[in-house]
Amino acid sequence: xxxxxxxxxxxxxxxxxxxxxxxxxxxxxxxxxxxxxxxxxxxxxxxxxxxxxxxxxxxxxxxxxxxxxxxxxxxxxxxxxxxxxxxxxxxxxxxxxxxxxxxxxxxxxxxxxxxxxxxxxxxxxxxxxxxxxxxxxxxxxxxxxxxxxxxxxxxxxxxxxxxxxxxxxxxxxxxxxxxxxxxxxxxxxxxxxxxxxxxxxxxxxxxxxxxxxxxxxxxxxxxxxxxxxxxxxxxxxxxxxxxxxxxxxxxxxxxxxxxxxxxxxxxxxxxxxxxxxxxxxxxxxxxx
Amino acid sequence: xxxxxxxxxxxxxxxxxxxxxxxxxxxxxxxxxxxxxxxxxxxxxxxxxxxxxxxxxxxxxxxxxxxxxxxxxxxxxxxxxxxxxxxxxxxxxxxxxxxxxxxxxxxxxxxxxxxxxxxxxxxxxxxxxxxxxxxxxxxxxxxxxxxxxxxxxxxxxxxxxxxxxxxxxxxxxxxxxxxxxxxxxxxxxxxxxxxxxxxxxxxxxxxxxxxxxxxxxxxxxxxxxxxxxxxxxxxxxxxxxxxxxxxxxxxxxxxxxxxxxxxxxxxxxxxxxxxxxxxxxxxxxxxxxxxxxxxxxxxxxxxxxxxxxxxxxxxxxxxxxxxxxxxxxxxxxxxxxxxxxxxxxxxxxxxxxxxxxxxxxxxxxxxxxxxxxxxxxxxxxxxxxxxxxxxxxxxxxxxxxxxxxxxxxxxxxxxxxxxxxxxxxxxxxxxxxxxxxxxxxxxxxxxxxxxxxxxxxxxxxxxxxxxxxxxxxxxxxxxxxxxxxxxxxxxxxxxxxxxxxxxxxxxxxxxxxxxxxxxxxxxxxxxxxxxxxxxxxxxxxxxxxxxxxxxxxxxxxxxxxxxxxxxxxxxxxxxxxxxxxxxxxxxxxxxxxxxxxxxxxxxxxxxxxxxxxxxxxxxxxxxxxxxxx
Numbered sequence: 005x006x007x008x009x010x011x012x013x014x015x016x017x018x019x020x021x022x023x024x025x026x027x028x029x030x031x032x033x034x035x036x037x038x039x040x041x042x043x044x045x046x047x048x049x050x051x052x053x054x055x056x057x058x059x060x061x062x063x064x065x066x067x068x069x070x071x072x073x074x075x076x077x078x079x080x081x082x083x084x085x086x087x088x089x090x091x092x093x094x095x096x097x098x099x100x101x102x103x104x105x106x107x108x109x110x111x112x113x114x115x116x117x118x119x120x121x122x123x124x125x126x127x128x129x130x131x132x133x134x135x136x137x138x139x140x141x142x143x144x145x146x147x148x149x150x151x152x153x154x155x156x157x158x159x160x161x162x163x164x165x166x167x168x169x170x171x172x173x174x175x176x177x178x179x180x181x182x183x184x185x186x187x188x189x190x191x192x193x194x195x196x197x198x199x200x201x202x203x204x205x206x207x208x209x210x211x212x213x214x215x216x217x218x219x220x221x222x223x224x225x226x227x228x229x230x231x232x233x234x235x236x237x238x239x240x241x242x243x244x245x246x247x248x249x250x251x252x253x254x255x256x257x258x259x260x261x262x263x264x265x266x267x268x269x270x271x272x273x274x275x276x277x278x279x280x281x282x283x284x285x286x287x288x289x290x291x292x
Numbered sequence: 293x294x295x296x297x298x299x300x301x302x303x304x305x306x307x308x309x310x311x312x313x314x315x316x317x318x319x320x321x322x323x324x325x326x327x328x329x330x331x332x333x334x335x336x337x338x339x340x341x342x343x344x345x346x347x348x349x350x351x352x353x354x355x356x357x358x359x360x361x362x363x364x365x366x367x368x369x370x371x372x373x374x375x376x377x378x379x380x381x382x383x384x385x386x387x388x389x390x391x392x393x394x395x396x397x398x399x400x401x402x403x404x405x406x407x408x409x410x411x412x413x414x415x416x417x418x419x420x421x422x423x424x425x426x427x428x429x430x431x432x433x434x435x436x437x438x439x440x441x442x443x444x445x446x447x448x449x450x451x452x453x454x455x456x457x458x459x460x461x462x463x464x465x466x467x468x469x470x471x472x473x474x475x476x477x478x479x480x481x482x483x484x485x486x487x488x489x490x491x492x493x494x495x496x497x498x499x500x501x502x503x504x505x506x507x508x509x510x511x512x513x514x515x516x517x518x519x520x521x522x523x524x525x526x527x528x529x530x531x532x533x534x535x536x537x538x539x540x541x542x543x544x545x546x547x548x549x550x551x552x553x554x555x556x557x558x559x560x561x562x563x564x565x566x567x568x569x570x571x572x573x574x575x576x577x578x579x580x581x582x583x584x585x586x587x588x589x590x591x592x593x594x595x596x597x598x599x600x601x602x603x604x605x606x607x608x609x610x611x612x613x614x615x616x617x618x619x620x621x622x623x624x625x626x627x628x629x630x631x632x633x634x635x636x637x638x639x640x641x642x643x644x645x646x647x648x649x650x651x652x653x654x655x656x657x658x659x660x661x662x663x664x665x666x667x668x669x670x671x672x673x674x675x676x677x678x679x680x681x682x683x684x685x686x687x688x689x690x691x692x693x694x695x696x697x698x699x700x701x702x703x704x705x706x707x708x709x710x711x712x713x714x715x716x717x718x719x720x721x722x723x724x725x726x727x728x729x730x731x732x733x734x735x736x737x738x739x740x741x742x743x744x745x746x747x748x749x750x751x752x753x754x755x756x757x758x759x760x761x762x763x764x765x766x767x768x769x770x771x772x773x774x775x776x777x778x779x780x781x782x783x784x785x786x787x788x789x790x791x792x793x794x795x796x797x798x799x800x801x802x803x804x805x806x807x808x809x810x811x812x813x814x815x816x817x818x819x820x821x822x823x824x825x826x827x828x829x830x831x832x833x834x835x836x837x838x839x840x841x842x843x844x845x846x847x848x849x850x851x852x853x854x855x856x857x858x859x860x861x862x863x864x865x866x867x868x869x870x871x872x873x874x875x876x877x878x879x880x881x882x883x884x885x886x887x888x889x890x891x892x893x894x895x896x897x898x899x900x901x902x903x904x905x906x907x908x909x910x911x912x913x914x915x916x917x918x919x920x921x
Contacts, residue, residue, distance in 0.1 A: 053519040054497045054510075079602065117423025117502055122404075157298070159306040162317035170322070204321040251902050271395035278399040284419060289455040290442045291496075 032098040034218070038103050047109060062287075064278060067288040068103045072096055073277060076270060093142070100135045120286070124279040133270040138265045145258045154251050158259040161203070161252055168249045172242055179238035184186040188235055188242075191227050196242070199223075200249060209257035216253060220246045300354055311386045316377030319744040336378065338371035340523045368445070423502035432910075440593045441501075469910045473826065473903030479520055480827065481902035486541050491520050498900075517894045528892035530883055534878050540830075541871035546816030548802050549588075550857045551872040558597075567596040572845040581832040586819055590750050594798070601750065603734060604735045607745040607758055607785070607792035609687070611651040612676075612719045616665045617646040621718050628681040629717035645722050646741050656692040656765070656777040681715035683709035694765050702757040707736040715743055747793040755793035756817065759785055761799070763813040773895035796906075803864035813864055827899050847883075850874040 008251045043064055049059035075096040079087055107128060108114065116125045132154075149155075156164060176189050198204070207217035231239055296460050297303065304325070312332050312574060317323035324336025340353040342365035349369040351360035354454020406419035425433060438445040444455035456712055467476045474481035478490045498510040510516075518524035536542075552654035556576035559568035569575050575593045576585045610657040625633050650672065655662035658671050678686035686705050688700035715738035716727035724740045734748035734785075747755040766775075766782040800816045836844055852874045860869035887893045 050306055052513070052515045054493070056496065097308055117504055118421045120419045120421065123419065157306055159313065159317075160303075161315075162320050163323050165320055166322040215898055231576060263384050267384070270388055271391035274392045275395040275399050278396045282403055282419075283398070285452075285456075286422070289444055289452045292459070 008009075010128065029094045029098060031093050033101075036098045036102040040102055040254050044109060058110055058112075059292075061106060065103060065106040065110050066284065068099055068106060069277065069280060072099050072103060073273065075275060076273075097135075097139050100132065100139075104132050120279065120282065127232070127272055127276045127279060128218065129146050131269060131276050133263060134269040134272060138269055141155075141261055141265055145262055149255060149258055152251050154248075154255065156252060158263065161256050161259075162242050164252055165200070165202065168252070171194070172200055172245050175238050175241050175245075179235060179243065183232070183234050183238075185232070186234055187230050188227070188238060191223075192242075195223055195248070203253045203256040204256045205250075205253060207261075209219075209254045210261060216250050220250055303461070304354075304356060304384060308383055311383055312380040313383050314636070317378045319378075323521045324375065324378070325354065332380055334380060342369050344369060358800070364850040369485050376905075404661055407528055421502075424882055425501055426503070427505050429501060438688050447654055466495040466499075467652040469907055470831070471905050471907045472901055473905075480900060486680035505711040510912075511893060512895050512900065516895055526886055527886050528897075531881055532878065535876060538871070539875050541873060541875060542825075544800060544802070544860060544866040544869040546818065546820040547800055548800055548858060548861050549587075549872075550888055551851060552853055552857060555851065556853070571842050572849075573841050576845075578832065578836050578841060579811040581836070583709050583828075583832070585832050591893055595750065599800075601797075602747055602752070602793045605747065605790065605792055605794040607755065608651040608653065609736075609743045609745065610675075611648055612646045612741040613672065614647045614665060614671050615642075615667065615673065615722075616640045618722060619670055622720075625677060625717070625720040628677070629713070631721075634732075635721065642722070645719075645724055647743060650743070651696060651780045652777070656774070656781040657687070659771070659774050661775065662777075662780075673720075679712055680720050683713045683716075687712075691761075695761070698763055699757065699764075702753065703761055704736075705754050705757075711736060711738045712743060714738065724861060744854050745792065750793075751817075752793055755795060758792050759795050759815055762786065763815065767811065767813065800861050800866075801864050802866045827898050827901050829897060848880050911913050 043061065047061050050057040050060055078084075078092050079089070082089075111121075111125070112194055116122050150176075172192070177191050180186055180189050199220070205219070208215040220243070224239060224246070227239060228236060310327075310470050311330070312328035314323035314327050314336065315654070316332065316336070320816045325332075325339065326335040339357070339361060342349040343352050344350075349365035351364050351371075361373060361540055364369055392565055402419050421603045434439040443465070444451045463477065470476075472481035474483040477493055478484075479489075479493050484490055498512070504505060514525060514527055523533065535826070550563040572578075575587045577588055578585060612884070622635070624629070626633065641801065650660070650662040650668055652662060654675070656673075658668070660668040662668070666790075675686055680725055684704055688704060691700040691703055692698040715725040725738050727737060727739050728877060731739065731744075731746055734742065734746045734752075736745050738744075745754055745758075762778075762782040762785040767780045785792055786801065788794050791797075795815065802814050802816055803811050804814055806812045823862070839847060850873060852870075852872060857870065859873045881892075884890050
């Protein structure tokens with residue numbers, strides 16, 4: 005027999021899990037646009053009755069910013085049944101745009117007067133811009149990573165690179181021992197060792213350039229004419245490893261950006277919230 | 293990648309939420325199996341931590357890292373595979389956390405330093421500053437600073453906490469300097485009856501500071517006005533009520549200038565046409581004109597045609613009337629006039645030298661009928677003897693008896709005692725007084741049977757005083773006979789034909805209630821104030837700038853040729869009058885002020901506040917004393 009407890013986390017989880025999951029953000033966008041429209045009309049009504057609409061828009065904006073801040077808290081509490089991370093991401097993105105429009109509605113312009121208002125505005129804009137940048141990255145890079153053909157955990161990239169490097173070096177040693185030629189080894193020491201040392205062509209990978217691919221191919225083609233048949237066999241093996249390393253480099257560059265844009269967004273968002281609290285204190289003390 | 297590479301038995305768990313990562317991996321070397329310790333020290337100096345089992349040390353290297361090593365642990369339980377320690381690095385999560393702390397810390401430091409170092413003391417910029425003040429407010433707050441308006445400023449955290457839970461009531465600070473013609477915190481500062489509900493207001497509902505050099509004042513829209521006013525409408529064009537019937541000519545003019553007769557008759561007369569103005573601007577000052585366009589002064593507008601008329605209209609103070617018998621004590625007269633003794637003997641048969649009537653002024657002063665010889669014979673001859681003895685003194689006494697405040701000083705100003713005495717001496721001898729020369733330049737003079745005053749020109753003070761005297765005494769007599777005589781004198785002095793200077797030909801006379809609710813007649817010597825509509829504004833200059841100075845006035849001000857303008861001045865009630873011009877209708881303004889042309893918000897024509905001003909303390913200029921160096 006099931007005992008009716010009125011409320012339980014299991015019950016909440018059941019409700020949340022029944023919410024249809026969608027990857028389509030247009031529903032959220034539509035809701036946000038509607039919400040903004042309602043708030044806008046409301047502030048107009050307040051202004052018409054000679055009220056101060058900035059209070060209404062300000063408190064709503066504060067609520068939206070507090071909700072946006074909860075996204076970070078949600079990530080730290082993955083065990084709680086608080087809807088899926090993707091839903092939170094969509095709500096965070098749409099809420100961010102809503103906050104931007106509410107900010108303009110609240111301030112009545114693009115820029116503020118006074119030092120603290122200007123600091124707050126500047127922080128808000130930089131946070132918003134970093135958020136929009138992050139959103140673009142989050143939408144484009146994962147797809148490109150999938151298209152690269154490999155999957156790799158970001159934290160394991162150093163180990164993978166070291167492993168590839170060891171494999172390349174063991175191939176070269178074997179080649180030298182077997183063929184008695186040092187051509188491949190010398191070329192490795194002069195040129196290829198730089199490439200296998202650590203991830204390379206970071207910016208080229210970020211912007212989707214194929215320079216690293218051309219570079220690897222060119223280095224192998226240059227050497228090919230100086231090698232005999234046996235040595236070419238080893239060179240082919242090195243080329244395969246170099247290609248694998250190139251893909252790992254690509255992963256490293258994109259995943260680095262996917263992780264490090266938050267180093268800008270989250271601290272600035274925290275600073276914005278600190279300034280918002282200061283703004284609230286000043287308004288409550290000196291204006292209300 | 294190999295598919296089974298990340299299987300649980302092939303690789304270890306990555307835990308990016310731990311604070312440290314392997315230093316070898318950070319240098320792109322193969323990371324160790326164990327990874328850093330929680331305190332940030334290297335955990336990869338040895339491959340495993342051997343376990344003592346049955347007196348034998350066993351290798352505990354995990355299967356995914358190759359399983360137990362060949363050499364195994366040493367006899368002391370030490371792992372045989374040793375490495376130099378690495379320097380573990382912080383994970384991205386830790387770096388992010390530090391940046392968050394740093395960002396919030398910078399903000400808190402800014403706020404803290406701002407509070408600790410007051411900009412007025414240390415010259416450090418204030419992070420609490422909400423923005424620059426408007427020019428006017430910046431000036432008077434430069435010494436006191438923020439506490440001028442924000443009471444809690446600079447009073448410490450306790451006052452701040454109190455302020456959070458109390459209304460800061462900024463508007464109360466505003467009215468320390470600003471004042472209005474009514475209650476400061478009621479809509480429109482209107483002092484309406486308690487029955488009518490008026491919304492309470494606060495200054496911050498419309499006025500905002502900290503927006504830069506220009507004060508931010510909310511410009512009220514028709515919708516906002518409609519939040520209180522029941523008669524709501526969209527715009528001036530749509531729904532604004534029609535102007536009142538007399539708009540904008542509510543009050544009678546203080547100067548009787550008949551535009552109809554001047555424009556249609558006199559200015560076309562070849563005799564005056566060369567002196568006539570060529571447009572309205574010829575008489576009215578249009579530069580810097582605001583709500584009212586006043587005419588230029590008398591000298592510019594009227595003098596060319598009317599100046600000579602003023603001097604022609606004289607006052608007769610006293611006239612020797614026809615007398616029945618000689619009642620003057622001749623001895624006293626001869627003595628007073630220093631006449632030869634031969635003159636002291638009276639003629640046996642008296643025949644009056646004058647056949648005229650007594651002047652109304654002296655008839656009033658003596659309170660005698662001007663046409664009854666039997667009644668005025670004795671008092672008048674007593675007056676003539678007194679004039680011969682003391683010149684103007686008896687007149688001054690008579691005048692000063694008529695009004696609460698003595699007026700003889702102003703009424704008889706410039707009167708030469710010798711003239712009066714000589715005239716009295718001649719009349720006492722039943723002779724006409726013969727002046728030594730014709731009076732040409734104005735002032736008091738005696739001529740034959742009269743003592744007259746000739747105004748010197750416009751705004752002659754003696755003439756004005758006599759008009760005011762006549763008005764003052766006409767309504768303050770207890771005796772009916774005297775009242776009749778006072779009114780007769782008044783009617784003569786106010787007459788445009790016979791009155792002294794003809795003042796009342798142009799100046800209106802208005803009946804006003806005094807403090808005791810008695811009706812008093814007053815002459816409008818100056819242009820009257822504009823109608824008392826404190827919530828309405830109109831600027832002529834702006835309109836003339838656009839429409840031009842020649843005939844633009846006629847766009848709104850149309851002559852009404854059918855009304856009898858001058859009839860409005862026959863009685864003294866200023867409310868009962870009709871203007872020379874047609875009243876202005878809403879359609880006149882709508883010709884230009886429509887939604888498609890020049891739209892009008894309410895505040896273009898209506899002022900929100902009632903008589904906004906400053907308190908006296910604000911207007912008092914307190915100059916700092918110069919420093920003694």
